[in-house]
Amino acid sequence: MLALYHFDRSTAAQKVRLSLAEKGRAWESRILDPGLDKRDQHAPEYLALNPRGVVPTLIHDGNVIRESQVILEYLEDAFPAPSLRPADLADRAAMRIWTKRIDEHLHVDSRTIGQCIATRHLMLTADPVRVAAHYAAMPEEVRRDNDLVNNEKGLDSPLLPGALRRFKKVFGEIDQVVARQPWLAGDTFSLADLSLVVYVARMDKFGLSDLYLDVPNLTGWLGRIRARASWAEAIERWGDSSSPARISHGRDAYARVKALWDAG
Ligand SMILES: N[C@@H](CCC(=O)N[C@@H](CS)C(=O)NCC(=O)O)C(=O)O
Numbered sequence: 421m422l423a424l425y426h427f428d429r430s431t432a433a434q435k436v437r438l439s440l441a442e443k444g445r446a447w448e449s450r451i452l453d454p455g456l457d458k459r460d461q462h463a464p465e466y467l468a469l470n471p472r473g474v475v476p477t478l479i480h481d482g483n484v485i486r487e488s489q490v491i492l493e494y495l496e497d498a499f500p501a502p503s504l505r506p507a508d509l510a511d512r513a514a515m516r517i518w519t520k521r522i523d524e525h526l527h528v529d530s531r532t533i534g535q536c537i538a539t540r541h542l543m544l545t546a547d548p549v550r551v552a553a554h555y556a557a558m559p560e561e562v563r564r565d566n567d568l569v570n571n572e573k574g575l576d577s578p579l580l581p582g583a584l585r586r587f588k589k590v591f592g593e594i595d596q597v598v599a600r601q602p603w604l605a606g607d608t609f610s611l612a613d614l615s616l617v618v619y620v621a622r623m624d625k626f627g628l629s630d631l632y633l634d635v636p637n638l639t640g641w642l643g644r645i646r647a648r649a650s651w652a653e654a655i656e657r658w659g660d661s662s663s664p665a666r667i668s669h670g671r672d673a674y675a676r677v678k679a680l681w682d683a684g
Contacts, residue, residue, distance in 0.1 A: 423448040423479040425466070429625070429660040431530060431618040432488040433476040437654035438614045439492050443499050456542075456550040462557040473559045489519050492611050504611045515605035518612035522619075526590060528566065529583035530619050535570035536580045537626050537677065538669035543571045575676045584677065585684035588631075591620065595638040603641075609648075617645045621655070625663050627670030631681050 424440070424447050426433035440447050452460035452475055460466060461473045470477045470486045478485040478494070485494045496505050506512045543551050558564045570577045594616065597604055604612035620642055623629050632638055645651060670677075 421448070421479070421481060422446070423450055425450045425452055425469070425477040425479075426475045427452050427454055428658045429662060430475050431622055432474065432527065434618045434655055434658075435488050435615050436476045436478065436491050436495070437658070438618075438650050439495050439504060439611070441650035441654040442504060442609075442614070442648075443495065443502060445495075445499060456546050456554055459554060459557065462554075467559070471559060473557070489522060489615065492519075492615065496611070504609070504614060506606050506608050506610055508606060511606035511608075511610075515610045515612040518604050519615050521590065522615055525586055526616075526619055528562065529586050530622055531563070532566060532570055532577070532579045532583040533587065533628075534622070534626060534666070535567055536574050536577045536583075537628075537673045538666040540571040540574050541669055542665075543567075575673055581680050581684065584680045587619075587623075588681055588684045590616070591632055591635055591638055594620070594641065595635045598641040599637040602644075609645075613641070613645060617642060618655075621646075625660060625666055625670075627667040627674065628677060630674070631678065 422440070422445055424433070424436060426437065426449070428451075452466065454461050454475075461470075461475065466477075467473055469479075469484050472486070474486075476486070476488055476491060478491045480494070480498060485491050492504070496503065506515060555564050555568065558567075566579060569579060594604065601607065603609050604616065620632070620638065623631060
């Protein structure tokens with residue numbers, strides 16, 4: 421039996437849903453509500469499964485697996501066909517160099533961008549008692565410390581220029597690689613593509629897709645992934661309830677973000 425704790429817009433959960441869709445596996449959906457009124461991710465029963473209080477968490481025949489990149493590798497081992505790892509060992513190593521960057525910085529940078537542009541507005545207009553309770557209960561120190569700076573400073577956050585600079589660098593590297601081969605780790609669609617793409621696509625949800633209009637090979641790669649049946653099943657089907665508000669904040673912030681992007 422496969423079950424996944426997740427919620428609609430979570431990039432970390434999107435990757436796992438993409439893998440499950442590519443593999444054609446049936447799974448039970450266990451949706452958490454991370455809103456300030458509920459904060460299901462901080463419930464003791466959930467923290468027992470995932471002490472960091474984040475999604476996704478996969479349950480497979482009684483095994484509890486957390487951390488999206490670890491879950492993706494677990495799914496490869498548990499369900500090898502169709503494989504999302506290149507057969508060639510050097511390509512497989514290249515795949516892991518890409519996916520490693522997500523835990524090195526990309527996921528945290530994605531959160532910084534979202535927090536500075538949009539999510540902080542939710543926090544600034546919410547009941548301060550609920551916001552304080554949310555951060556008091558958040559198990560991950562780095563996430564909490566970054567959020568507090570980003571909530572306070574917004575577009576002036578000292579963390580934002582670096583996050584945008586690193587995003588731009590990764591976008592440029594994707595562009596170069598897919599100019600000479602179809603997928604990030606060679607000839608086959610792999611965990612590298614499936615993992616990186618959710619961070620590229622996330623920019624649309626902040627109204628920031630114009631930032632990469634002039635990165636043509638990346639845009640083509642993104643289009644090819646969006647055309648796969650797994651995209652409709654794993655991403656579009658689940659929607660994103662907060663997207664209209666975030667897009668509107670992103671459009672308001674666009675000129676400032678573009679200046680930082682161009683400076684990077
Ligand atoms: N390194 C973790 C990150 C997971 C993560 O950040 N999940 C976010 C959604 S993308 C979450 O659950 N956020 C809830 C919160 O921050 O309270 C992974 O890859 O699984």
